[in-house]
Structure formats: C-alpha cells, structure tokens
Amino acid sequence: MDKILIIDDEEDIRIALRRVLSREGYDIAITDSVESAINFIKTDPSLSLIISDILMKGLSGIDLVKFVSDSHKNLPVILITGNPNLSSAESAVRYKAFDYLSKPVDRNQLLSVVKKAIESKSNKDIEQEKLNQSEKMEKVLRSQYLDLNRQNAAILNATSDAVITIDSNEIIVSANKATLEMFRYPVYSDLIGQKLDILFHEFKYEKYMNQVKLVISTKNDRGTIQLTDVTLQKCDGSTFLADIAICSYILDGDTYFTGVVRDVTQKKAMVEQLIDSERRAFLSTVAASIGHEINNSLTAIQGFTEMAMRENADINLKNRALQVTMNQMQKLQALTTNLLLLGKSKNLKAEINESIEVNESISAVIDVFRQTARLKYCQIIWNPSEIKTKIFVSHDQFSILLSNLLLNAADATNNSGTITINLEEKDHLLFLNISDNGKGMTPEVLTQIFEPYFTTKELGKGTGLGLFVVKQILDSYGIKIQIHSEPNIGTKFTLIFNEAPV
Numbered sequence: 001m002d003k004i005l006i007i008d009d010e011e012d013i014r015i016a017l018r019r020v021l022s023r024e025g026y027d028i029a030i031t032d033s034v035e036s037a038i039n040f041i042k043t044d045p046s047l048s049l050i051i052s053d054i055l056m057k058g059l060s061g062i063d064l065v066k067f068v069s070d071s072h073k074n075l076p077v078i079l080i081t082g083n084p085n086l087s088s089a090e091s092a093v094r095y096k097a098f099d100y101l102s103k104p105v106d107r108n109q110l111l112s113v114v115k116k117a118i119e120s121k122s123n124k125d126i127e128q129e130k131l132n133q134s135e136k137m138e139k140v141l142r143s144q145y146l147d148l149n150r151q152n153a154a155i156l157n158a159t160s161d162a163v164i165t166i167d168s169n170e171i172i173v174s175a176n177k178a179t180l181e182m183f184r185y186p187v188y189s190d191l192i193g194q195k196l197d198i199l200f201h202e203f204k205y206e207k208y209m210n211q212v213k214l215v216i217s218t219k220n221d222r223g224t225i226q227l228t229d230v231t232l233q234k235c236d237g238s239t240f241l242a243d244i245a246i247c248s249y250i251l252d253g254d255t256y257f258t259g260v261v262r263d264v265t266q267k268k269a270m271v272e273q274l275i276d277s278e279r280r281a282f283l284s285t286v287a288a289s290i291g292h293e294i295n296n297s298l299t300a301i302q303g304f305t306e307m308a309m310r311e312n313a314d315i316n317l318k319n320r321a322l323q324v325t326m327n328q329m330q331k332l333q334a335l336t337t338n339l340l341l342l343g344k345s346k347n348l349k350a351e352i353n354e355s356i357e358v359n360e361s362i363s364a365v366i367d368v369f370r371q372t373a374r375l376k377y378c379q380i381i382w383n384p385s386e387i388k389t390k391i392f393v394s395h396d397q398f399s400i401l402l403s404n405l406l407l408n409a410a411d412a413t414n415n416s417g418t419i420t421i422n423l424e425e426k427d428h429l430l431f432l433n434i435s436d437n438g439k440g441m442t443p444e445v446l447t448q449i450f451e452p453y454f455t456t457k458e459l460g461k462g463t464g465l466g467l468f469v470v471k472q473i474l475d476s477y478g479i480k481i482q483i484h485s486e487p488n489i490g491t492k493f494t495l496i497f498n499e500a501p502v
Contacts, residue, residue: 001026001027002026002027002049003026003027003028003029003049004021004026004028004029004047004048004049004050004051004114005030005040005047005049005051006018006021006029006030006050007032007033007034007037007051007052007053007056007061007064008032008053008056008080009032009033009056009057010053013103014032017105017110018030020107020110020111021111024114029047033056033057033058034059034060034064034067035058035059037064038064038067041073047075048121049075049114049117049118050064050068050075050076051077052065052077052078052079053080053081054079054080054081054088055082055083061079061080062091064077065077065079065091065095065096066095069096074125076098076117076118076120077097077098078099078100078101079092079097079099079100079101080102080103081102081103082103084100084102088100098116098117098120099113099116099117101113156176157176157178159178161178161261161262162176162178162179162183163175163178163179163258163259163260163261164199164258164259165257165258165259166256166257167254167255167256168254168256171193171194171195171196172191172192172195172196173193174192175191179191183199183233183234184234185235186235190235198233200231200232201231201233208231224245224246224247225246226244226245227244227245228243229242229264230242230243230244240263241265241268242261242263242265244259244260244261245259245260246258247259294332298328301324301325301328301329304320304321304325305321307321308322354393354394354395355390355393356390356391357390358389358390358398358423358430359384359385359388359423362382362421363382363384364399366421369406375410376415377415377416378409378410378413378415378418379417379418380406380420380421381420381421382420382421382422385423389423389430390499390500390501391430391497392497392498392500393473393477397476397477400469400473401470401473401474402434404469404470405434405470405493406419407466408466409435409436409438409493412436412438412439412440412491413436413437413438413439414438417436418436418437419436420433420434420435420436425499429497429499430497430498431494431496432494432496434492434493434494434495435490435491435492435493437489439488440485440486440489440490440491441485441487441491442487450468450471451468474495478498479496479497480495480496481496482494
C-alpha cells in the first residue's frame with residue numbers, strides 16, 4: 001500500500017484530502033507544519049508521495065520541496081495553494097516539485113496527479129535499483145580484474161620460464177622477471193622497446209624469424225606455434241637452446257604475440273647423458289649375453305676335440321666330438337645370422353615378391369634340424385598337405401622365421417617336449433600353427449618377447465634375438481601373428497599369410 005503524507009495548517013483541508021485519498025486505498029499520514037513533516041520524512045523511508053500547502057506558518061511548501069531536492073530523495077511533492085502566482089510556480093519548478101495545483105482542488109485532477117506521481121516514483125526506484133546493481137557489479141568486476149592482474153603478475157614472476165610479449169611491429173612491450181634472468185639483462189629498460197631480433201643469434205635470426213613472422217602474418221588463423229631447439233642469444237653474447245610456444249591475440253584493436261621461452265640446455269645435456277648411459281648398459285648386456293653364448297659353444301667344442309685327439313680315443317668318442325662340434329657350429333651360425341639381420345634395415349622384403357610352396361619349405365627346415373640333431377630329443381608332429389599352397393615370402397627369410405620359432409619351442413620344453421606344426425586355410429588366408437607343450441608364458445612376458453635382447457633364460461643360454469628377428473621378418477612381409485600361451489601348459493604361435501596364386 002502506498003503511503004502519502006499530507007501537510008496543511010488548515011485542519012478541514014487535511015481531513016478532506018485524507019478522506020478522498022483513503023477511499024482509493026492509500027495509507028495517509030497528516031501534519032500541520034513543514035518542520036514536523038521534515039522530521040517525519042527523516043524517520044519514515046516508506047513514504048511514496050507528499051502533498052503540501054505552500055503558505056503556512058514557519059517553513060513553506062517551497063522550503064519543503066527544496067529540502068527534498070537537496071536530500072536527493074526520490075520522493076515526489078505535489079504543491080497546492082489558494083493564492084497561485086508566478087513567483088511560487090517558478091520556485092516549484094526550480095526545486096523540481098512534481099506538480100502545482102490550485103485550491104479548491106478538483107477530486108479527479110488530484111487522483112490523476114497522485115497516480116502519476118506514485119508511478120513516476122516507482123519507475124525511478126526501479127531505475128535506481130538497476131543503477132545500484134550495475135555499480136555493484138562494476139565494483140565486483142573491477143575488484144576481480146585487479147585480483148586477476150595481481151594473480152597474473154604473481155604467476156609471471158614466479159615461473160622460471162621467460163614470458164615475452166611483442167606487438168605487430170615486433171617490438172618487445174613486456175617481459176617477466178625470468179626473462180631478465182634468462183637473457184641476463186640488468187634492467188627492463190634494456191629490453192622493453194627493443195626489436196625482437198636482439199634475442200636471436202645473428203647466424204640463427206633469419207631461420208627462426210621466418211617462422212615467427214609466419215605466425216605474425218597469419219595472426220589468429222594459426223593460434224599457437226611451437227618452436228623447438230631454438231638458438232637464442234643472451235645479453236653477453238652467449239647462446240642457449242630453448243623451446244618456444246607463441247600465441248597471438250587482439251587487445252583493444254591491436255594484435256599482440258606472447259611467447260613462453262623455456263631453457264632446455266640442461267635438459268638436453270641430461271637426455272644425452274641418459275642415452276649414453278643406456279647405450280653403455282645395452283652394450284654391456286649384449287656383450288655379456290653373446291659372449292657367454294659363444295664361450296659356451298667354444299668350450300664344448302674344445303672339450304670334445306681334446307678328448308677325440310687322445311691316442312686312446314675310440315671311434316664312438318670321435319664321432320660324438322664331431323656331432324657336438326657340428327651342433328655348436330650350427331648354433332653359432334644361427335647366432336651370427338640373427339646378428340646380421342639385426343644390423344640390416346628394418347625393411348627386409350625384396351623389391352620383387354618371391355613365392356614359396358609352404359609345405360616343401362616347412363619340410364626342408366625340419367629335415368635340417370633332424371639331420372643335425374638340433375631337435376634330437378623333441379617329438380615333431382608334422383603332416384604335409386598334398387595340396388600345394390604358395391605364400392609371398394623369400395625362402396631364406398621363411399627358413400629363418402620358422403627356425404627361430406622351432407628353437408624357441410624346443411627351449412620352452414627343455415628340448416624334450418612335443419612340437420606340433422599344422423596348416424589351415426580359410427578365405428584365401430593360410431594359418432601356420434606352431435604349438436609346444438612347454439612351460440608357457442605369463443601375460444607380462446608376452447608383452448616383451450619381441451623386444452631385442454629380452455630373454456627369460458639364464459645368462460649365456462640365450463641372446464633374446466630370435467623372436468626379435470621373427471618380428472622384423474613378420475613386419476617386413478606384412479605377416480600377422482597371434483600368440484596363445486598358458487603357464488605350465490604350452491604356447492601356440494599362429495602366423496597368418498596371404499596365399500599366392502599357385
């Protein structure tokens with residue numbers, strides 16, 4: 001309910017105005033002087049409107065309007081007078097009275113002016129509230145902006161990376177503290193306002209600047225660019241390697257470019273040391289493994305040869321020495337073959353595809369093993385198919401591939417188990433299965449079997465090259481492989497070939 005204060009020193013007029021306005025639902029307060037009205041205004045903020053006579057004892061209605069105006073209150077005042085004149089009207093306008101009515105006041109006119117005054121106050125209150133909210137939001141945003149600037153400044157000064165901003169003319173406009181330390185400039189004035197080229201070595205400037213200019217010329221189209229191993233120059237002329245990330249953005253209509261520079265000189269040195277350490281450890285492992293393998297074979301050959309050379313050596317001992325020597329020589333030959341393949345290009349595939357008949361090739365490899373007693377104590381189950389099937393692979397590479405898989409299967413069974421080989425055809429694909437009933441492999445071992453020099457055998461009993469060479473051949477010819485293995489049950493290798501026309 002809107003509250004209206006009526007001021008008049010004549011009681012009849014106060015009562016008449018209250019009766020008219022009360023019937024319209026307004027809450028009415030009355031007083032007979034401006035002095036008491038001012039006290040009322042100061043203590044009651046709920047007033048919506050004041051209706052006041054102009055001429056009264058003490059302060060006048062004009063004095064009331066002036067008080068309200070000076071107080072900057074959104075409180076409309078309607079003045080009424082029984083003696084209207086130009087002077088009082090001008091004063092009413094000067095002090096922003098809402099309206100000026102003559103006595104006797106017409107009821108309809110009074111109600112109309114009252115309604116307009118209250119609506120005007122309501123609209124102004126709404127606008128003032130919006131303005132207050134806007135000012136509050138502006139203060140919040142201003143505070144957040146200041147906080148953000150302080151946070152950004154703290155971050156820029158805390159980071160060890162140099163952060164440098166340039167304008168579209170390649171002039172350095174800002175830099176953080178780390179920039180001075182990284183480039184060894186004593187004060188900001190030695191850097192700010194300079195051309196960007198002072199940070200580049202003269203022999204490297206053109207190379208890297210072309211890439212930087214590419215970002216500048218394309219502006220926001222490229223977003224960010226990464227430059228690695230950039231040679232930069234310090235204030236004293238010394239150089240260092242750095243990685244740089246550059247981004248572009250528009251601020252107040254101007255284009256700027258900020259680069260984050262990270263000194264990677266120490267990182268590069270650490271990486272090189274790590275690589276050198278790994279290389280030395282790798283060579284030590286290889287040397288130990290291959291050395292033991294060769295030494296074991298030579299020890300066996302030497303021992304049996306010395307026994308065969310004795311005067312009392314019989315024919316059986318000499319034959320045994322020859323057999324051991326031949327086995328060890330073949331073992332060393334397989335080791336040499338794997339080493340030679342390891343040193344070649346990863347692409348072992350011939351330029352012209354060679355096709356072989358797979359049944360004949362498998363039989364040939366098995367016959368060699370049987371003749372040389374390499375798998376003497378293993379039972380090999382292999383039944384060639386009468387149907388001729390060709391695959392795209394060279395004979396030599398297939399022999400190495402199958403030999404390594406057979407030797408791996410024999411080792412898994414301690415050279416005394418069963419190795420089964422069979423072929424399956426489906427949808428113009430040939431599946432070659434090589435199964436053993438050996439010790440099998442755990443999932444952890446399966447993930448590493450194709451890595452060079454990885455072996456589960458004791459030192460001197462394996463080089464870890466066999467399956468690595470197998471993987472090289474498979475990848476070179478696009479041969480797929482599937483492996484199923486269970487500990488203490490066995491392993492099955494399945495090679496998948498594309499059949500060649502017969």
